[in-house]
Amino acid sequence: xxxxxxxxxxxxxxxxxxxxxxxxxxxxxxxxxxxxxxxxxxxxxxxxxxxxxxxxxxxxxxxxxxxxxxxxxxxxxxxxxxxxxxxxxxxxxxxxxxxxxxxxxxxxxxxxxxxxxxxxxxxxxxxxxxxxxxxxxxxxxxxxxxxxxxxxxxxxxxxxxxxxxxxxxxxxxxxxxxxxxxxxxxxxxxxxxxxxxxxxxxxxxxxxxxxxxxxxxxxxxxxxxxxxxxxxxxxxxxxxxxxxxxxxxxxxxxxxxxxxxxxxxxxxxxxxxxxxxxxxxxxxxxxxxxxxxxxxxxxxxxxxxxxxxxxxxxxxxxxxxxxxxxxxxxxxxxxxxxxxxxxxxxxxxxxxxxxxxxxxxxxxxxxxxxxxxxxxxxxxxxxxxxxxxxxxxxxxxxxxxxxxxxxxxxxxxxxxxx
Numbered sequence: 181x182x183x184x185x186x187x188x189x190x191x192x193x194x195x196x197x198x199x200x201x202x203x204x205x206x207x208x209x210x211x212x213x214x215x216x217x218x219x220x221x222x223x224x225x226x227x228x229x230x231x232x233x234x235x236x237x238x239x240x241x242x243x244x245x246x247x248x249x250x251x252x253x254x255x256x257x258x259x260x261x262x263x264x265x266x267x268x269x270x271x272x273x274x275x276x277x278x279x280x281x282x283x284x285x286x287x288x289x290x291x292x293x294x295x296x297x298x299x300x301x302x303x304x305x306x307x308x309x310x311x312x313x314x315x316x317x318x319x320x321x322x323x324x325x326x327x328x329x330x331x332x333x334x335x336x337x338x339x340x341x342x343x344x345x346x347x348x349x350x351x352x353x354x355x356x357x358x359x360x361x362x363x364x365x366x367x368x369x370x371x372x373x374x375x376x377x378x379x380x381x382x383x384x385x386x387x388x389x390x391x392x393x394x395x396x397x398x399x400x401x402x403x404x405x406x407x408x409x410x411x412x413x414x415x416x417x418x419x420x421x422x423x424x425x426x427x428x429x430x431x432x433x434x435x436x437x438x439x440x441x442x443x444x445x446x447x448x449x450x451x452x453x454x455x456x457x458x459x460x461x462x463x464x465x466x467x468x469x470x471x472x473x474x475x476x477x478x479x480x481x482x483x484x485x486x487x488x489x490x491x492x493x494x495x496x497x498x499x500x501x502x503x504x505x506x507x508x509x510x511x512x513x514x515x516x517x518x519x520x521x522x523x524x525x526x527x528x529x530x531x532x533x534x535x536x537x538x539x540x541x542x543x544x545x546x547x548x549x550x551x552x553x554x555x556x557x558x559x560x561x562x563x564x565x566x567x568x569x570x571x572x573x574x575x576x577x578x579x580x581x582x583x584x585x586x587x588x589x590x591x592x593x594x595x596x597x598x
Contacts, residue, residue: 182354184211185252185288187261187281188228189268190218192331193297193340197262198223200343201231204350212252214238214281216268238280252280253287260350261285263297263340264322266308272320273311291358293321295346300336321353321361323405326423341423348398349405352580360584364591366407371443371459372400373466375415377433381492382477391467393417395517395560398579399465400425402587411459413439415466433468433497440464440500441507461590462508463515464501465545472497505540511595515586516541519549529563529571536565542593543567545586564589 184204188197194215204211213228217238225236253259261268261281268281272294277283285292294315302308303325312322323346326339352360374396378386397419400412404424412421413428415436421427428443430436441447446458471494481489501516508514518535520528532546544565561576564586574585 182209182257183255184209184350184354185256185259185284186211186213186232187259187264187268187284188213188215188219188223189261189263189265189297190216190221191263191265191297191340192222193263194219194222196340196343198227198231200260200262200346201228203343203347205232207347207351210234214252214284216279216281250283250287253284254289256284256288256290258290258350258354259285259288259292260295260346261293262295262346264294265296266298266302266305269294269296269308269311269315269322273314291321291353292319293323293350293353293358293361295323295341296325296338297340298325298338299330299334300338303338316363319358321358322363323349323361324407324424339423342420344420345401345423348401348578348580351578352402352584355577356581356584360581361402361405363407365403365587367597368408368460368594369411369446369457370400370403370408370461370463371411371413371440372396372403372463373413373415373436373440373468374400375417376467377415377436377469378431379433379469379472379497380476381473382479382481384480387469387471387473388416389467389469391415393419393466394558395579395582396463396465397422398583399463399586402580402583406587408461411443413443413466415468433472433500436466436468437498437500437503440504444504444512445507445509458509459512460594461513461515462504463517464504465517467519468500469497471495499539501539501541513543513590513593514541515543515545515590517545517547519547521548521550529565532563532565536567541567543589562586566593 188194211232212234213236228236271282325337326341327337328339329335375393376389376391378388380386400410401422404410410425412425415430428439430439444459444462446456474493474495505514518532520531522528528548536544546563560579560582562574564572572589574582
């Protein structure tokens with residue numbers, strides 16, 4: 181059980197901290213909420229105490245014998261500030277200690293994560309950006325805010341990410357450290373496919389696969405947290421969009437093919453979003469059907485009678501990954517995924533190395549899917565193969581931790597930015 185300090189700043193988004201608190205406690209963590217005095221004008225102390233089972237205070241003068249302003253930070257495994265307002269970021273960057281939360285930030289030896297929420301003008305102001313840069317330079321993680329509806333009619337960057345995303349990233353930092361969310365993808369454009377395609381057989385049936393899209397979602401969430409502009413081409417995935425990520429929904433292999441080519445090349449007509457620059461990284465994590473029915477029935481196929489099909493003729497789908505490699509732009513990195521099992525002709529890595537050579541990708545992420553492993557599960561274990569012959573083994577862990585390890589390998593191979 182980890183000891184988490186949940187700092188809550190005084191913004192209207194503070195109500196989401198109650199949902200985040202519930203998610204953290206249900207995962208088995210001991211959470212102590214340390215709000216600012218302003219935060220308690222949005223959410224009362226009783227709510228935080230009931231959900232956490234711990235006392236709530238805002239002042240260094242509360243519970244003086246415990247020396248709370250020192251002890252809370254010293255004993256924490258993670259300090260998570262959600263929401264982090266412009267004022268709170270400024271006080272943290274200045275090293276202020278004028279309430280219990282800022283004093284806790286100064287005594288914490290553990291990773292510190294700030295989750296900003298404020299109006300767009302406040303986030304983009306040079307003073308806020310300087311404060312963010314200062315905190316990051318000192319080793320704190322400052323997540324980029326989500327883009328969306330703010331207070332009133334306003335919309336733009338500054339929205340608080342959803343509690344589920346923040347909880348997942350908190351788990352990542354607890355397991356892998358603050359370095360897992362280093363802002364090394366800032367300025368990069370990343371296009372990721374996820375999920376499993378469906379090839380229609382008739383109006384109600386399709387050929388599909390068991391891919392849940394969870395690993396692709398984790399790749400997108402972690403890339404966005406590390407500063408990337410992320411486009412997620414999602415094939416039949418019923419999950420909320422990760423924060424800061426634009427989702428392009430598709431169904432069939434042909435739809436995925438069209439979207440991936442458009443988004444990776446930066447085609448201005450890709451999805452009505454206007455001109456975009458080409459992707460720096462293209463990741464094919466989706467499970468794309470190798471075959472599709474040669475014909476699609478216009479009405480439901482029925483049992484009995486002359487119309488009952490005796491077989492279904494299949495035709496091969498285009499190899500989207502090979503096409504993306506062939507269309508690769510200078511400096512663009514293409515990452516493939518391979519779900520493999522061993523057989524009499526070789527083990528998983530033998531087959532994967534052959535696929536790496538055949539596909540021509542820069543990196544190949546290999547999943548051993550023997551006995552139904554990986555699909556739909558919260559944990560994963562992969563090996564990342566590179567064209568230089570190297571193999572990076574990623575140990576079992578939550579899919580966000582696996583995603584962070586994959587981005588570490590990718591980041592090391594990206595050309596330096598001007």
